[in-house]
Amino acid sequence: MTTDVGTRRRRAAAITATARRRRLIWRDLGHFGVFAAPGMLVYLCFVLAPIVVSFGYSLTSYNPFNPPTTFVGGRNYALLLRDEEFLTALRVTVILTVILVVVPNVAGLAVAVLLDRKGWFYNAWRATFFVPVVLSSVVVSVVWTRLLADDGVVNQVLGWAGVPKVGWLSDPDLALYSLAAIMAWQMLGFCVVVYLAGLQAVPHELQEAASIDGAGPVARFRRVTWPLLAPALTINTVVLLITAFKAYDHIQVITNGGPGSGSTATIAFVILHTGFTANRQGYASAMAVVMLVIIATASAITLRLLQRREVRL
Amino acid sequence: MHTDPPTKNRRLSVPPAAAVPLAAAVAIALSSCSVADTAPRKSGGAPAAAPQEISFLTFETPNLPPEYWDAAIERVTDKHPEIKVKKLVTPTVDRTGYAKQLLASGQFPDVMLAVKPTDIGAAQNLYAWRPDELKDFIVPDGGAIDGKVYQLPANTQTIPNVYYRKSMFEKAGIAAPPKTYADLLDAAAKLKAKGITPFVVGGGKDAFPSVLPLTATVATEVYKKNPNWMLDRRAGKTKFADPDFVKALSLVGDLAGKGYIDKSMVSLDYAATEQAFLKGKGAMYPMGSWFAAAGDKSDIKDDVGVFAWPTADGAPLLPGYTGGGLEVNANSRHLDAAKKFTLAFQLDKANLDNSVKSDALFPAIKGYTPPADTGPVFKATYALWTEHVQGNATVKAFSWETGGDALIAGMTEKVYAAVQDVIIGMKSAQDAAAYLDAEWEKAS
Numbered sequence: 001m002t003t004d005v006g007t008r009r010r011r012a013a014a015i016t017a018t019a020r021r022r023r024l025i026w027r028d029l030g031h032f033g034v035f036a037a038p039g040m041l042v043y044l045c046f047v048l049a050p051i052v053v054s055f056g057y058s059l060t061s062y063n064p065f066n067p068p069t070t071f072v073g074g075r076n077y078a079l080l081l082r083d084e085e086f087l088t089a090l091r092v093t094v095i096l097t098v099i100l101v102v103v104p105n106v107a108g109l110a111v112a113v114l115l116d117r118k119g120w121f122y123n124a125w126r127a128t129f130f131v132p133v134v135l136s137s138v139v140v141s142v143v144w145t146r147l148l149a150d151d152g153v154v155n156q157v158l159g160w161a162g163v164p165k166v167g168w169l170s171d172p173d174l175a176l177y178s179l180a181a182i183m184a185w186q187m188l189g190f191c192v193v194v195y196l197a198g199l200q201a202v203p204h205e206l207q208e209a210a211s212i213d214g215a216g217p218v219a220r221f222r223r224v225t226w227p228l229l230a231p232a233l234t235i236n237t238v239v240l241l242i243t244a245f246k247a248y249d250h251i252q253v254i255t256n257g258g259p260g261s262g263s264t265a266t267i268a269f270v271i272l273h274t275g276f277t278a279n280r281q282g283y284a285s286a287m288a289v290v291m292l293v294i295i296a297t298a299s300a301i302t303l304r305l306l307q308r309r310e311v312r313l
Numbered sequence: 314m315h316t317d318p319p320t321k322n323r324r325l326s327v328p329p330a331a332a333v334p335l336a337a338a339v340a341i342a343l344s345s346c347s348v349a350d351t352a353p354r355k356s357g358g359a360p361a362a363a364p365q366e367i368s369f370l371t372f373e374t375p376n377l378p379p380e381y382w383d384a385a386i387e388r389v390t391d392k393h394p395e396i397k398v399k400k401l402v403t404p405t406v407d408r409t410g411y412a413k414q415l416l417a418s419g420q421f422p423d424v425m426l427a428v429k430p431t432d433i434g435a436a437q438n439l440y441a442w443r444p445d446e447l448k449d450f451i452v453p454d455g456g457a458i459d460g461k462v463y464q465l466p467a468n469t470q471t472i473p474n475v476y477y478r479k480s481m482f483e484k485a486g487i488a489a490p491p492k493t494y495a496d497l498l499d500a501a502a503k504l505k506a507k508g509i510t511p512f513v514v515g516g517g518k519d520a521f522p523s524v525l526p527l528t529a530t531v532a533t534e535v536y537k538k539n540p541n542w543m544l545d546r547r548a549g550k551t552k553f554a555d556p557d558f559v560k561a562l563s564l565v566g567d568l569a570g571k572g573y574i575d576k577s578m579v580s581l582d583y584a585a586t587e588q589a590f591l592k593g594k595g596a597m598y599p600m601g602s603w604f605a606a607a608g609d610k611s612d613i614k615d616d617v618g619v620f621a622w623p624t625a626d627g628a629p630l631l632p633g634y635t636g637g638g639l640e641v642n643a644n645s646r647h648l649d650a651a652k653k654f655t656l657a658f659q660l661d662k663a664n665l666d667n668s669v670k671s672d673a674l675f676p677a678i679k680g681y682t683p684p685a686d687t688g689p690v691f692k693a694t695y696a697l698w699t700e701h702v703q704g705n706a707t708v709k710a711f712s713w714e715t716g717g718d719a720l721i722a723g724m725t726e727k728v729y730a731a732v733q734d735v736i737i738g739m740k741s742a743q744d745a746a747a748y749l750d751a752e753w754e755k756a757s
């Protein structure tokens with residue numbers, strides 16, 4: 001009898017505790033919902049919904065000025081595989097991405113190491129390097145278009161040195177590299193600031209300990225500083241990767257995708273022109289979906305690799 | 314994890330402080346998700362006494378600075394105080410592309426200028442003018458699409474004329490403007506021998522300056538034989554790969570191949586191309602008649618001459634197109650006001666005179682004659698057109714058509730790219746023609 005009562009009491013206590021836990025969970029969920037809902041609604045409306053809608057359009061022949069719209073299934077995706085313009089844009093985007101990820105990263109690290117000192121002189125230089133980052137890309141593009149023009153300052157200076165005129169923006173073999181250089185120049189300041197933040201977070205004691213152990217400047221950088229800069233490298237690489245993949249404004253202002261057919265046209269540029277100039281928004285949506293997959297995959301792989309490296313180090 | 318102690322009266326779990334931002338976020342999100350109001354609106358919604366505000370999409374070029382538009386709009390609104398105008402400006406000279414963006418985002422202007430009707434779904438989005446509204450226009454069916462006129466056929470432009478520097482011709486020993494294509498090549502050779510770049514042909518972000526030589530060679534090699542070539546292309550009866558069109562492309566390629574067109578100039582945008590000619594970077598400048606305005610404002614106006622791109626046999630021929638006027642949004646909230654403003658703007662004598670002086674337009678309005686005080690470059694350009702009209706020696710200007718005889722949507726930019734490919738040697742004429750046919754199929 002006593003055992004029965006005790007068991008019942010324990011059961012009752014357990015039930016009460018479970019109910020209380022459930023109430024707590026529901027209350028926590030309520031709190032979570034209230035605070036997360038605004039962000040989730042914005043994310044839903046401005047990120048997820050457009051992606052779903054774009055995917056829907058990509059399965060149609062949607063052209064706002066040429067109705068009716070028909071369901072075409074995967075035909076747009078099949079067409080992409082043999083669309084010379086899209087494949088060229090893919091190649092251009094990959095080249096631009098490689099340059100834009102490597103050059104500002106390497107140059108940014110070098111500049112950051114040089115500027116990792118105290119004093120007004122170095123502060124002034126840091127500000128100087130950061131100015132292009134805060135400038136509008138259109139302003140940067142207009143300025144560099146003038147500088148690299150046929151009779152621009154760059155060619156004039158080269159002319160004084162006896163170098164013949166270079167078609168920085170008119171030579172189809174050079175125009176893409178000129179664009180990449182302009183974009184790399186603009187992003188350099190960003191990389192410098194991120195690396196400087198990383199450098200300033202390196203504990204001084206570790207450097208001292210390495211010095212006491214007999215490590216020279218190169219060994220200290222290789223064995224102490226560089227491993228601790230891993231998070232900065234991750235941030236710079238992913239930001240540059242995404243910047244390169246969605247490059248549009250510099251191209252629109254400087255070369256309009258030319259000279260010629262697509263020598264500097266990136267995927268983002270081709271998507272916008274296909275969708276809003278040729279009005280083929282179904283087909284452009286298919287391109288956008290492919291671009292999304294490429295960016296997401298590239299970013300995920302890069303993040304995974306670099307974060308693994310951070311943990312390992 | 315820290316949690317607050319449970320209380321009986323907090324089961325709703327909505328902290329009061331969170332309610333306001335939540336409600337605001339929901340309202341913003343829902344309003345952002347809502348479909349734009351695209352339903353056709355009837356005119357006359359506003360009280361009669363209040364001015365009706367209409368938006369007017371303009372574009373700016375070296376010839377058409379902001380002051381030009383402000384003064385032109387003010388002239389009309391002074392006469393019609395019941396209309397208020399909000400001026401919009403396209404970010405580049407691509408009016409059509411920008412108008413489409415505005416349309417897609419539910420901000421299509423009430424009135425717009427020189428937007429390609431074929432690219433913007435004229436039947437759904439633009440007002441089709443009635444014949445009685447077009448009674449003052451010389452070519453009332455100019456730029457018609459399936460018999461309907463959406464863009465006022467307000468002016469004629471000859472595209473291209475070949476503007477040239479008389480002093481450079483003289484220096485190269487060229488006695489008179491070329492009469493035949495062989496003469497043109499001969500003149501180019503003489504200029505090059507003197508170290509003068511024969512042709513100024515740009516492109517850059519505006520791209521269209523590249524197409525002018527092709528517009529000329531298509532006129533002489535294609536449209537001269539078949540004035541309806543573009544209509545036939547739309548019907549699938551002709552191809553860009555046809556021998557005549559390939560020849561037109563190859564003539565441009567030959568000029569570049571011989572060094573008569575400086576390939577490096579392809580990176581120059583429209584404004585820079587114009588400056589290159591005005592600053593003497595080349596002797597000949599194939600450009601639309603609108604250049605006459607800039608020519609007349611320049612210091613070298615008396616040194617600029619003009620001739621028509623010559624045919625092989627020297628027969629006179631000049632490409633041109635009548636259209637280019639204002640259009641009205643068929644679904645405008647203030648349709649009557651938009652129409653009234655548009656016709657008043659387009660037929661205003663002072664506006665027409667200024668369009669002649671600022672943009673060297675040839676108004677195609679009955680009874681209109683250009684002012685006598687225009688400059689020498691305009692006078693020469695206008696005389697060239699008049700002479701060819703009288704000689705019945707005009708054809709349409711390839712890639713500049715805007716009606717049912719225009720390139721299909723998306724193809725104009727492909728033509729610019731193809732001709733740049735030919736100029737810089739990235740593609741042969743045959744390859745460029747094949748590229749255009751392939752792009753046409755994709756765009757169809």
